Amino acid sequence: MQGTSAPIPTSEKIFIYLSAARNHLSLVITFVLTLLIPLGGIAIGVAGNETLLIPIVGGALFFIIPYFILRMLKSSIAQEYEVALVTQFGIDSLATVSHKSLEETSHYADSTQHDDESQKIEEITYFIEYKYHHGQPYKSVFCIGNKALYNCIEVGSEVPIRLLASAPNKSAPKRQRLAEIYDLQVSECL
Numbered sequence: 001m002q003g004t005s006a007p008i009p010t011s012e013k014i015f016i017y018l019s020a021a022r023n024h025l026s027l028v029i030t031f032v033l034t035l036l037i038p039l040g041g042i043a044i045g046v047a048g049n050e051t052l053l054i055p056i057v058g059g060a061l062f063f064i065i066p067y068f069i070l071r072m073l074k075s076s077i078a079q080e081y082e083v084a085l086v087t088q089f090g091i092d093s094l095a096t097v098s099h100k101s102l103e104e105t106s107h108y109a110d111s112t113q114h115d116d117e118s119q120k121i122e123e124i125t126y127f128i129e130y131k132y133h134h135g136q137p138y139k140s141v142f143c144i145g146n147k148a149l150y151n152c153i154e155v156g157s158e159v160p161i162r163l164l165a166s167a168p169n170k171s172a173p174k175r176q177r178l179a180e181i182y183d184l185q186v187s188e189c190l
Contacts (some may be wrong), residue, residue, distance in 0.1 A: 007166065008089050016088070020080040024073060033068045038062035086172045090162030095132035095171070097157050098139065100150065102126050126150035130159055134168035142173045146188045149178070 021028065043058025045052045079094070106122045127143040144150055153159065160176065163171035175189040182189075 004163055008085065010057070012088075013085075013133050014093060017077070017086045019080050020077045020084060024078060027069065027073050028078070031066055031073055031168055034062075034069055035066040037065070060129070060180045062097055068138070082170055083093045083172050086162050086164055086170055089164060090170075091169075092174070093134065093161050093163055095130035095140075095161045097153055097155050097159055098126065099127055099129040099130045100155060101129075128153055128159070129175075130161070130173075132161060132163065132171065134163060134165070136168075138163075138169050138171070140169075140171050145190060146184070149182055 001026045010030060027105050038059040041062060043059075045054070045056035045059065079119045103125045104123070106120055106124065109119045109121055124145075124147070125155075126147065126149075128144065129139060131139045133153050160174040160181070161171045162174055178184075178188045178189045
């Protein structure tokens, strides 16, 4: 489905971005608190009559922690922002499933014993790769946590998606519609 769209108002973009940031408030607070550690070390090193090299170097090394928290924060907020944009301002379309895969990160509760299957904590993420066309071909992937839904969706079948007409490379599955198609709860399609 081809469609034209009006530009998304900047005020809406700002609101969506701030909503995504608000959902990550605990990570923002963690970032600010971990930023105080290296700044405090450097301040201790330069305060006083003489410069202390060890707190300055230690403080500089501790900048690694907030750096990685900031990278994770930016990535997480950007992902949520993109999904919210597609959900609110996207157009409906259909995509064709091109590939399915899974990633198993299961582990045992007790790392010393692997005999008892009841102690195994199973963690599997299912990936559905899909292709769609909006002026030119695009492909994307989404994750689900439900094995039953993963088994229902066949390669070559169509899945309902939403995409931004102004940036067709940004798309997301319509999870509520998937739940209706496969007779599942919406929570089972996440």
